[in-house]
Structures are given as structure tokens and as C-alpha cells.
Amino acid sequence: MESELIQYKHFNDAALASALVDVLEEGGIEYDVKESSAVFDPAFRSSDLTVEYSVKIKPEDFERANQLLNDKEQENVNQADKDHYLFGFTDAELTDVLAKADEWSPFDYQLARKILLDRGVTINEKILTDLRTERMEELRETDPPQNVWIIVGYIFALAGGVLGIFIGWHLSTYKKILPDGEQVYGYNENDRKQGSRIFYLSIAVFVLAIIYRISPAFKGE
Template sequence: MIEEFIVFQKFNNQNAAKDFGNLMNLNQIEYLIENTSINFDPILSNNEFGKEYCVKIKKADFEKADTILRETAKAEIKALENDYYLLSFSDEELIEVIEKSDEWNKFDVELAHKLLKDRGKEITEHQISEIKKQRMVELSKPEESQRVYIIIGYVSAFLGGFLGVFIGWHLLTFKKTLPNGNRIYAYSENDRKQGNRILIIGVVFIVIWILYRIIK
């Protein structure tokens, strides 16, 4: 079975994504760059708004890639400018950067570690491990109930709309990627059951409407 490529990092600049890909290539990590931009207007082709480029790697390479980025960030910290915004962060804010490291780039996370250490409040490896475990638990929780989308899905499905089918399919199958590369269903079991029903109803009513028009 061919191992799946999973999104490891996202960029809103194509050159940044390519530079990241080159770093992976130098360290013998296979990667793919996927353009998932929502802005296809040629008039706005030079505008970064709506642009998104996903760099995908194999799950087995997540830990290696993470280590490479950490080491690269540590080297870049030596050339840090004096007005870098993280320097003004409080201890509590720096700790939050570390706790939610998946929301920050590796440079900021490593800098937060260094700043805390310089202030005499170094976070130990054991504490980092516990923080990662707790964060993984939080990120593994399903998204809040999608009541509005479920209602829209049912209404659209009964009307024979493709929107209902899409909503049902999305609720049933959509997965999110955790920082360790694991992919889990994003929505609760109940929401996924609702999505399955919406999907079935939508398909049935689309078929009914098609047959009705053919007969008519």
C-alpha cells in the first residue's frame, strides 16, 4: 500500500512553500506541494489574499521534519533583530506560544523557549512532553456541534439539492490532521450520523427529482 502524503505545513506564498520543499529535499524527505488557493481571479493574481500552498509529506517523516525545523530555527535565532515582536511577550504569553506550538512557526516556538530560559524560567523536556500530550488530547476532541449546517443540509437534501449531498458527505468523512500526522474525524459521532442521513436523503431525492423530470 502506497503511504499517503499528509499536509505538514501551509503557506500563503508560493516561494516560501518552494523554499520549505527544498529544505525537505536537502534532508531526503519526499514532499508534494499542492495549490489549494481559493483566489483564481487573474486580475488579483499578484495578491496573496486567498492564496494557500500546502506542503505534504509522509506521516513517517513528521518527526524528522519537525526536528529539522527546530534545528534550523535555533540557528536563525542567532541573527534575530532587536525589534522582533516576540521579545515584548510576557512570560505567560511565551508559555502559551509553547503550549499551542501547532499554531505558531517553529522559529517563534524555539525563540519562546530561549527567552524563557534566559529569564530563568526554562521549561524542562518532561514538561514539554506533558504539554504536547495535553495539547494532543485537546486537538483530538471533535468540533462543536454543527447544528446550523445540519439543518441546512436536511432542508437542501429534501429539496433535492446537491448542497445537501455535499454537507452530508463533508460531515461524514471530513478528517483533521494532528501535529503528529495522525488523521481523525473532525466531527462528533452524532454529527457524522446526521451527515450520513443527510447524504442518503440527498441522493434519494436527487434521483426522485431526476426521474420526475424524465417522466414529465
Template sequence: MKETYSVFRKYPTIFQAKELEDLLNQNNISTQLTDNIAPVDASFSGSTLLNEYEIKIQFEDFKKAELILENEAENLIDQVDSNHYLFDFTDDELYDILLKADEWSEFDYKLAQKILTTRGKSIDKDLLKALKNKRIEILAKPEGNQKPWIISGYILAILGGFLGIIIGYSLWSSKKSLPNGQVVFSYSEQDRAHGKIIFYTGVIILPFYIFFKIINLI
């Protein structure tokens, strides 16, 4: 049976990614280190991928890996310098870290909890679970309006452009990994339907376009 790996963490440098890979490997968790240089469709939503290196693990290892990182962070919390930048964060900014844990290190996530607790805020497992579920719900939503790309895709596909095929395929099949390891389609059902039509339109028209180009050259 083929093993399926999902994105567990993303890092901007190979050094950070290798550190996590070594830690997980030491705890008998199989990993894959990949370079996720942005594909063509990465710019569809108007955003750019800052994280270039991904650590992938098997879905069933996610909870074990999370626990390993939590324990590592807990060991470092008591040694934190009082000048750490998170101590200057407002309560709202710290709560934002708890919500967007996937954008922060496990250490920052744990430290934010500790700081809020020392400020008299109640941080319990139910709250953290609710925030994680809310974050998953937000990230699982399809990317925003893709109308400019859909229009461009149709035009390029009809004109016999190979780029139209790429745009169509990306809209139709592009997926994204959520922090819990779940993989979902990046775009809405409607946009994906357009992508499928664009893709097959391009596939059908491109050979004719190439044929007539060759005829004109003879």
C-alpha cells in the same frame, strides 16, 4: 504499497511553503505541496482557513523533519536581533506559543523557549512534551455544534437539493490533520451519523426530483 502523506506544515504563501519543501528535499525527505483552498465544510464550524498551502510528508518522516527544523532554528537563534517582537511578549504569551507551536514557526517556538529561560523560567523536555500532548488533545476534539448545518442538510436533502448531499457527505466524512501527523474525523460520532443519513437521503430523493422536473418540462 501506496505511500500515505500527512500534513506537516501549513503556510499562507507559496514562497514559504516552497522554502520548507526545498529544505526537506535536500535532506532526502519526500514531500507533496498542495493548495488546500477551503472545501464546502470549512465554514461549518464558523472558521476560515487562513493557510492555503500545505507541505505533506510521510508519517514516518515526521520526527526527522521536526529535527531538521529545530536545527535550522537553533542556528538562527544566536543571530536574532534584540528588537525582535517576541521580546515584548509577556510570559503568558510566550507560553501560549509553546502550547500552540503549530501556529508559529519553528524559529519563534525556539526563541520563545530561550526568552522564557533568560527570564528565569524552567523549560524542559517534559514540559514541552506535556504541552504538545495537551495541544493534540485539544485539536483532536470534534468541531462544535453543527445543528444549523444538520437541519439545513435534512431540509435540502428532502427537497432534492444537491447541496444537501454535499453537506451530508462533509459532515459524515470530513477529516483533519493534527500536528503529529495523525488524521481524525472533524465532527462527533452523532453529527457524522446525521451526515450519513442526510447524504443517503439526498442520494435517494435527488433522482426522483430530477425525474419529475423532466416530466414537467415535457
């Protein structure tokens, strides 16, 4: 079964999305770009809505796309301005940039690596692999228990509110997309079970509420 395209990166700048698309095309990676105007811009800079661009690729192409972006930035780091903020980072802070590459741009990642090497810090492929492995394990961890949302979900479920359906659905199905394209559940097993119960309870109460409201019509009242 062919993998579906999932979100790889998202931008609120069309030029950045276009630059990524150019790299994907050069690498022969299948992609799709979705434009969304559902983000409210409180500053009203250009319109009531801020446009976002979501670039989607196949999960198995994430690592190759990451490598393509990093390879491209290797050509640019030698021209980095010496006033760039990363030059003021300590060795430990630069190592943290390498460990949490998903939170930084490919340029920042490559520049952090170059600065460390220029300082005589040993950064080989084994170290980078160990940092990536540790980071992936960290990202696989589920979010803290969602006790408040579970309580709110049950309240809306018993009240017959549609919001209970959405809360239950989110708790039971939400997944995180990791930097390598792997998708893992965002909440622990108990939260997912509670979410599933909220979802079905909400639907049941909602349907019963509708039946209760329309039943007089069938009784001729």
C-alpha cells in the same frame, strides 16, 4: 500499505514553500507540492486569484519534518532582533507559544524557548513533552455540535438540492490533520451519523426528482 501524502503546510508565498522543500530534501523526506489558484483575492493585487502552495508529506514524517524545521531555526534565534515582539511577552505568554507550537512558526517557537531560558525559567524536555501531550489532546477534541448545518442539510436534502449531498458528505467524513500527522474526525459521532443520513437522503431525493422529470418522456407525453 504505503501511506499517502497529506497536507503538511500551505503557503501563499512561493518562496516560503520553496524554503520548506529545501529542508525536506535535505532531510530525505518524500514530498509533493500542489499549486492551487482557487482562492479569491478581494484586493485584486495581482490577479483575481491568489495562488496557494500545498506541501504534502507522509503522516509518519510529520514529527521528523517538525524537528528538522526547529533544528534549522535554532541556528537563527541568536541573531534575533531585540525589537522582536516575543521579547515583550510575559513568561506565561511565551509558555503558551511552546504549548501551541502548531499556531506559531518554528522560529517563534525556538525564540520563545530561548527567551524563557535566558530569563531563568526551567524548560526541559519533560516540560515540553507534557505541553505537547496536552495540546494534542486538546486538538483531538471534536468541534462543537453542527446543529445549524444539520438542519440546513436536511432542508436541502428534502428539496432535492445537490448542496445537501456536499453538506452530508462533509459532516460524515471531515477529518482534522494534527501536528504529528494523525488524522481524527472533526465532528462528533452524532453529527457524523446525521451527515451520513443527509448524504444518502439527498442522493435518493435527487434521483427521484430526476426520474420524475424524465418519466413523461418514456410515457410518450
